[in-house]
Every structure is written in C-alpha cells, then in structure tokens.
Amino acid sequence: MIPYSCQFIGEEDIEAVVEVMRGDRLTQGETVPAFEEAVAQKVGASYAVACSSGTAALHIACAALLEPGDIVWTSPNSFLASANGPLMAGAEVDFVDIDPDTGLMDLVELGRRLEAAPANERPALVIPVHYAGASVDMKHLEALADAYDFGVLEDAAHALGGRFLDEPVGSCKWSNGCIFSFHPVKSITTGEGGMVTTNNWAMAQAMRELRNHGVTRERDKFKRNNQPPWAYEMQSLGNNYRMTDMQAALGITQLKKLDGFVAARNEILETYRVLFADLPVRVIPVPPNVYSAAHLAVIRLQEASPEQQQTVYEVLLANGVGSQVHYIPIHTQPYYERLGFMPYDFPNSVQWAESVLSLPLYPLLRDDMQYQVRKALCVALDEAGLA
Numbered sequence: 188m189i190p191y192s193c194q195f196i197g198e199e200d201i202e203a204v205v206e207v208m209r210g211d212r213l214t215q216g217e218t219v220p221a222f223e224e225a226v227a228q229k230v231g232a233s234y235a236v237a238c239s240s241g242t243a244a245l246h247i248a249c250a251a252l253l254e255p256g257d258i259v260w261t262s263p264n265s266f267l268a269s270a271n272g273p274l275m276a277g278a279e280v281d282f283v284d285i286d287p288d289t290g291l292m293d294l295v296e297l298g299r300r301l302e303a304a305p306a307n308e309r310p311a312l313v314i315p316v317h318y319a320g321a322s323v324d325m326k327h328l329e330a331l332a333d334a335y336d337f338g339v340l341e342d343a344a345h346a347l348g349g350r351f352l353d354e355p356v357g358s359c360k361w362s363n364g365c366i367f368s369f370h371p372v373k374s375i376t377t378g379e380g381g382m383v384t385t386n387n388w389a390m391a392q393a394m395r396e397l398r399n400h401g402v403t404r405e406r407d408k409f410k411r412n413n414q415p416p417w418a419y420e421m422q423s424l425g426n427n428y429r430m431t432d433m434q435a436a437l438g439i440t441q442l443k444k445l446d447g448f449v450a451a452r453n454e455i456l457e458t459y460r461v462l463f464a465d466l467p468v469r470v471i472p473v474p475p476n477v478y479s480a481a482h483l484a485v486i487r488l489q490e491a492s493p494e495q496q497q498t499v500y501e502v503l504l505a506n507g508v509g510s511q512v513h514y515i516p517i518h519t520q521p522y523y524e525r526l527g528f529m530p531y532d533f534p535n536s537v538q539w540a541e542s543v544l545s546l547p548l549y550p551l552l553r554d555d556m557q558y559q560v561r562k563a564l565c566v567a568l569d570e571a572g573l574a
C-alpha cells in the first residue's frame with residue numbers, strides 16, 4: 188500500500204530525540220528556543236514561536252491579532268483549523284471562494300467582496316491558505332490589505348520550504364504573521380507541532396504568553412509591585428500549547444533536510460506531469476512567481492461526476508494506492524452549516540472537492556512506485572468510464 192503521504196525519519200533524527208531524553212529537560216529546556224531560532228533564520232523572520240500544533244499556532248496568532256467579535260475571512264478549501272483557529276479566538280468567520288484553476292483563495296473575488304461590503308462588515312484579518320504548497324500572490328493581497336486596512340495571517344501549513352518572488356514563505360514580508368504545521372504529512376515533522384513566524388515583537392511576546400496559560404515571569408511586566416521571587420502573573424487567558432524539547436530536537440534535524448525534501452517533492456510532481464500527460468486528468472498548475480513546497484499532488488478529473496471520483500478513489504485503493512480529497516469545503520461541515528453557511532455559498536470550492544484527488548507525494552516515493560501510481564490510475568480511470 189502506497190499512502191498519499193508519509194514522513195522521512197533518519198538515524199540522525201532518532202539520535203537527536205534520544206539525546207534530549209537522556210538530558211534533564213524534556214520540556215521548557217533549551218532545545219525549543221534553538222528550534223525557533225533555526226526556523227526564524229531559515230525563513231528570514233525576526234521571531235518564531237513554537238507550539239504544540241498548527242492548530243494551536245492558528246489559535247494563538249489569531250488571539251494575538253484580534254479582538255473578540257472581529258471578522259476573519261479565509262479559504263473554504265482548507266483543513267478545518269484555518270477557520271477553527273479564528274473562531275476559538277472569538278472571531279466571526281466567513282469565507283472567500285477559490286480560483287477554480289489553482290484551488291487558492293481567489294483574490295479578484297476577495298477584492299469584489301471587500302468593495303461590496305459596508306465598512307463594518309469588512310474583515311479585520313484575512314487568512315490565505317498556501318494550498319498544496321503554493322503561496323498565494325502576496326503582493327496582490329498586500330495591496331488589498333493596504334486599501335481596506337486588514338491584517339494578513341498566512342496559513343502556510345503546506346508551504347514550509349516554498350517561496351514567493353524568491354522570498355521564503357514565512358518571512359512575513361507581506362503579512363503580519365505566518366503559521367506552519369509539523370504534522371507527519373507536512374514538509375518536515377515533529378510528530379505534532381506548529382510554529383508562528385512574525386516580524387512584530389509585541390505579537391511574538393503575546394503568543395509566548397498565550398501558549399503558556401497567559402503567564403509572564405518577566406518582572407518588569409508585572410502589574411503588581413514588590414512580588415516574591417517565585418511570583419508569576421497571569422495577565423490573559425492562555426492555554427498549554429507548549430512544544431516539548433524532544434519534538435524541537437526532531438524539528439532541528441528535520442529542518443536541515445527541508446530543502447532536499449522539497450526538491451524531491453517537486454521532482455516527483457514534475458514526473459507525474461509527464462506520466463499523466465496522456466490521461467484525462469490535470470495536475471494543478473503552480474502560479475507565477477511561486478516555488479511550491481509541493482505538499483500535495485492534486486489532480487483534477489476532467490468531466491467526472493462525484494460517483495466517478497469515488498470509483499477512482501476506490502479502485503486506486505484496491506490497487507494499493509492511497510489518495511485523499513483536499514478538501515471537503517469547511518463551510519459544508521455540520522458545525523458550519525449550523526452557523527448558517529450553505530454549500531453553494533462558495534460553489535467553486537464545492538466543485539473542486541467533487542473533482543480532485545491527491546495522489547501519493549513524499550520524498551521516499553521511488554520511481555517504481557510513481558509508475559505503480561500511473562498504472563493504478565489508468566485502471567481506475569478505465570473502470571470509472573473516464574479513460
């Protein structure tokens with residue numbers, strides 16, 4: 188069975204984790220700040236704040252950037268956390284439909300929506316999702332953010348190692364912050380884990396407190412004077428979203444392999460483009476000015492019904508090839524339906540979900556396995572009546 192994704196763990200990763208376990212700090216030691224520093228350096232951001240997951244990263248970044256009741260717009264073609272993060276921070280969430288070519292938030296549609304909305308219904312924050320590893324057009328988004336005065340938080344859970352206009356994703360050159368996930372299917376892994384990068388010191392400070400119960404131990408920030416030496420102050424409502432030092436050690440050794448991982452992923456994706464050239468499928472394109480982190484190999488089945496999509500999925504599986512649909516549109520989930528969203532509020536995302544499949548893509552996917560994927564795909568398209 189070839190899964191749609193899978194991590195790459197080397198001996199050096201294992202040794203780094205074991206070394207932390209032999210030491211005396213499993214959490215709140217020196218390895219987490221070292222990993223933060225390494226990520227900040229890698230992406231060219233001033234600050235990086237590690238936490239327990241990409242979801243936690245979205246939550247603390249939103250909590251740092253938003254007031255309760257603020258409006259946030261994101262993409263429906265994403266993992267649930269892109270919308271749940273702002274909701275957990277007390278925001279109101281709405282969506283902007285996607286470009287039917289790339290699956291990324293449609294920035295022309297965003298511009299239309301911004302223009303049409305009365306000032307009090309415009310977002311305080313927009314969360315673009317760098318779907319499949321490809322950055323959205325950050326310059327276009329920045330121009331809209333300047334014109335309509337909203338903040339930008341990049342959901343780059345797919346895009347560590349990618350670039351826009353030759354700037355690493357995460358540099359926050361055109362945004363207030365950027366979040367990453369280190370779940371095993373992402374560019375690099377810490378098992379579970381996340382990170383926010385930013386160039387804003389106050390935002391970084393706020394997030395460091397929010398991941399640690401809203402507590403500060405810095406005496407010059409204390410609200411009360413003459414506190415005993417053991418004092419700490421809780422000044423906001425936070426959580427325990429800390430990353431462990433074992434995870435950070437894994438992150439540090441994984442990060443050294445990031446460029447190689449992303450290059451391998453891009454190479455496989457290019458091979459797929461060639462291998463599938465004669466099939467009735469379209470490997471989604473990478474937009475201009477983008478070096479993709481090649482997180483997903485998304486194909487669009489041409490002229491296929493949802494039933495045919497399901498047949499392709501099932502026959503692939505029967506032939507030892509795992510695939511996935513990225514994504515069931517967030518707004519169609521029962522929870523979001525209860526908030527008042529209807530499937531056809533964002534029709535492009537619904538049509539996308541009914542015609543895409545993500546095929547296996549990860550650094551360990553050998554040539555012969557890529558051929559096996561092609562073979563299984565041919566059989567599946569045939570059985571679905573699409574070939």
Ligand SMILES: *Cc1c(COP(=O)(O)O)cnc(C)c1O
Nearest residue numbers: 240241242266268344368369370
């Ligand atoms: C994986 C993912 C997240 C959440 O990350 P976790 O580490 O799993 O919490 C958020 N957004 C997107 C787009 C993701 O793919």
